[in-house]
Amino acid sequence: MSAASSPSPAVSRSPAVKARRLRTRLPWWALALPVVSFIALLALVASASEASAASPPQGLTWLLEALARIVPIGV
Incomplete structure (x- = not known):
């Protein structure tokens, strides 16, 4: 059992x-x-600067109410 004599490529x-x-x-x-x-x-971003002010986002209010129903706080 002899070992290979050539060095490895790496x-x-x-x-x-x-x-x-x-x-x-x-x-x-x-x-x-x-x-x-x-x-x-x-x-x-450029088109958002041209947008006019709108009412508060209704989706955020709905999301917070849904989270309040799911996660009972102070029970």
């Missing part, structure tokens, strides 16, 4: 070869998705 590589191999190109969508998301959020 040991024989120099740091420069490893660094070169680690540099990979990003796919096109890895840059496009954050850009599109940023533009969409910026458009939402």
Whole structure:
């Protein structure tokens, strides 16, 4: 039972070869998705500044009442 005399591939590589191999190109969508998301959020914020003042949100009142019925406080 003799051991293999050749060094393993991971040991024989120099740091420069490893660094070169680690540099990979990003796919096109890895840059496009954050850009599109940023533009969409910026458009939402810009359009919200033009909105007129409205009555208090009715959905929030309904949600708080529903939570008060579900979670009994002070019982």
